[in-house]
Amino acid sequence: MESMAPSRFVTPGELADALGALRASSPLVQCLTNTVVTNFTANVLLAVGGSPAMVDVPGEAGDFAAVAASLLVNLGTPNTEQAAAMREAVTGAGAASTPWVLDPVAIGSLRVRTALARELAAAGPSVIRGNASEILALAGVSGGGRGVESTDSVAAAADAARELARSSGAVVAVSGEADLVTDGVRIVYVHGGSALLTRITGGGCALGAVCAAFLSTGPDPLVATVAAHAFYSAAAERAAEHAAGPGTFAPLFLDALAAISPAELRAAAVLS
Amino acid sequence: MESMAPSRFVTPGELADALGALRASSPLVQCLTNTVVTNFTANVLLAVGGSPAMVDVPGEAGDFAAVAASLLVNLGTPNTEQAAAMREAVTGAGAASTPWVLDPVAIGSLRVRTALARELAAAGPSVIRGNASEILALAGVSGGGRGVESTDSVAAAADAARELARSSGAVVAVSGEADLVTDGVRIVYVHGGSALLTRITGGGCALGAVCAAFLSTGPDPLVATVAAHAFYSAAAERAAEHAAGPGTFAPLFLDALAAISPAELRAAAVLS
C-alpha cells in the first residue's frame, strides 16, 4: 500500500455521515446477482439499513432501475435471461441517472461473463468492484484468477485499477487484506476486516450491494465506496471477536452490520 | 383493527389442533418460489414439520402438484421458465383439488409479475397472501408499494382484502403489525410477532409456505391461514427474546418453529 498516513482524500467523519444518510433514507437497492448469494446479499442490505429488491427478469429490470436508488449487477451465474435483464437494467439506470455497481465475478477465462463484463463496463458503471485477479482481467492485464478466488495481490492490481478507473470513468475497488479504492486520481486504502469474510460465500458479492446502497447517500462515489468498505470491515472485525468459525460468523456479521452506529464507524475506520 | 375482543371465528384450540395435525402428517408442500428465499423457505417448512419440495420446472411442476399435499406459488423472481411451471402447477393443483397459496410479491408497477398475478388469481387459489400494498394492487385499488415493501397499512387494505376475497373465492391474508385474515365474511386479526421478521429476507415469503402447509390440515382455509399466522408470530416472539440482531434472529426463529408445541401455540395466540 502507498502509506499508513491517514487518507488525505476521505475523512472518518465523511464515513459516519454516509452511514447516517443511508440509515435515514433506507435506499431501494436493486440487485441482479448470482443464485449463490441472493439470500445473503438481501440480508446484508436489510441489516445495513437498505431495502433490497432482487428484480432481475426481463420486462421488469429496466423499469425498476429507473426508480431504484441504486443498482448492483453481479456476474456470478449469468444465465441467458438474467443477462438480458442486466442489459435492460443498465440501460434503465443510465437513462434515469441511477448509480450502479458492476461486480465482474470470476471473469478472465470464463467466456460468457468475460464478454458480458466488458460490454457492461462500457455502459458507465459508477463503481467496479472485484478482487485483484478480476480487476486485472477486466483491465486486460491478465487472464483472471482461480474460479472466484484471486491469485493476485491488491498491490499487483493497483496500477491496473487506476488505469481502469481512468478509462471507464468508474471508481474501482479491489478487495484484499487491505482494500484499494481509486477514481484514477485519488487512492484510498481501507484496513481491517477479518479473514473469516473469505470463508463464507458471498462476502465479496454482498459488499458490492453495500457499495450500491452507499452510492445513494452522496455525490462522490469514491467517498461512498470507501464508506461501504470501511463499514463492512468494521462489522467483520466485530463479528470475528465472538465467532467460533465461519458458520457462527455469518449471523454475527449481520448483527454487527445492523448495530454499528455512525459514531462507531468513525472511531473504527482505518484509512490510508 | 376491528376490536380486541377474542375472535368469534377462530379459537386457540383450533390453532393447536391444526398444528398437531400438521406435525402428525408432515405434509408434502410444493413450492415455486423466488431465488432469494428458496433456502430459507425450505428450512422453515422443515422446522414447522412439513416436507418441502421445490419442484419448479416445466414438465414436472404440474404432475407434482397433483400428488403434493399443498402448493405455494410466489412471484418474487418470475423468470420465463418458472412462470410456465407455475401455470402447469396451478392447472395440476386445480385438477387434483390440491389447495394452493398465491403470494403476489411486489406487484403493482412491475409488469411481468402483475399480469401473472392477475392470471393466477383467477385460477382459484385457496389463499392469497401479501402485504397491504400487494393486496391493494391485486384488488386494483392502488399501484403497489416500494419494491417488496408495503407503503400502505393493513387497515387501509381491509376493505380491498374483503372485496378480493369475495371476488376471488380465496381467503386473503394481509401481513403487518397485526395480520388480517378474511374470507370476505369473517375477519380475524392475528396479533404479536416481531419487527425482526421484517429485517430478514423471506420473512413474508416463507409465511406463504407455512400457510400452504397448514392448508393440508383441515377443511377451512380461514382457520388454516389464521393458524399459520399465529404460529409464525409466536415463533418470532420467542426468537426475538434472545436475538441480538437480525443475523442471530434467523436461526433462533427456525429453532422456535421446530420447538413450539400445540399447547404452547394455544396459550400464545392472540386473535381478535
Added chain:
Amino acid sequence: MESMAPSRFVTPGELADALGALRASSPLVQCLTNTVVTNFTANVLLAVGGSPAMVDVPGEAGDFAAVAASLLVNLGTPNTEQAAAMREAVTGAGAASTPWVLDPVAIGSLRVRTALARELAAAGPSVIRGNASEILALAGVSGGGRGVESTDSVAAAADAARELARSSGAVVAVSGEADLVTDGVRIVYVHGGSALLTRITGGGCALGAVCAAFLSTGPDPLVATVAAHAFYSAAAERAAEHAAGPGTFAPLFLDALAAISPAELRAAAVLS
C-alpha cells in the same frame, strides 16, 4: 448392515490422510446444483477447506470442468439452461478426466430429472450419491420416494446399490441412518451423524459436494467417498451436541466442518 466389525476395506488412517490432503490442496470444486442449496453447499465446501465455483451456465460449464479439481452435478431444480450446462460439464469432465459426482435428487416419477439422471449416469460419474429411494429408482427397481424424502431403508437399497455400482462403474453411496458406500465389490457402512441433518435443507445435497472435494485427494473413489461421509457424520455429531434446534444446528455444523482435524476424524469415524 452387514456387520459391526471394523471395515476391512477402509481404515481410519486413510480418512485422516484424505482430509489432510483436502486441506493442503484446497481443491477447486465446480458445482451445478439446485437453487435451494447453492449457498449452503458453497459454505460447506469453504468450511471443509475446498474452493467452490458454481459455474453452471452453457458456454462456461464445459471449459471449467476441464480445469476444476472435481465436479458435482445435482438434479434438484434442473431448468433447461442448467441441464444444457450439465451436459457440457460432464463432457468436459470426461475429456479431462475430472472426477465427478452425480446426485439424482428426487428422481423416480418426476420426468425431466429422471430422464436426465439416466442419461448422465451413463456418462461415467465417479460417484453416484442419493438416498435409498433415489438409488432404487436409478437402478430401475422402484418408482422413487416422496419428493426429496426417501421412503425406503438403506438396507432395502443395498442390492440395488451394488448392482448400480457394477453396471455404471461408479462408487454408489446411499445416505440413511448408517450410510452405505460400495463399488460393487467392497461395501462399507459409515455410522454416526445426527438426525438434525435431515431437518435442514441441503444436508444431503452438500454431502455430494463434499464427496466431490474428497475425490480430488486420492486415486480410490471408494476411500474418498467413505472419507466424505465419515467426516460429514463426525461434524454433524459435534454440532448436534450444542444445537438447540435445526436453526442453530446449521452454523454449528459449518463451524465443526472447519474445525475437525485429521486426527479427530481418525478418532471419531465408525466404519463397518
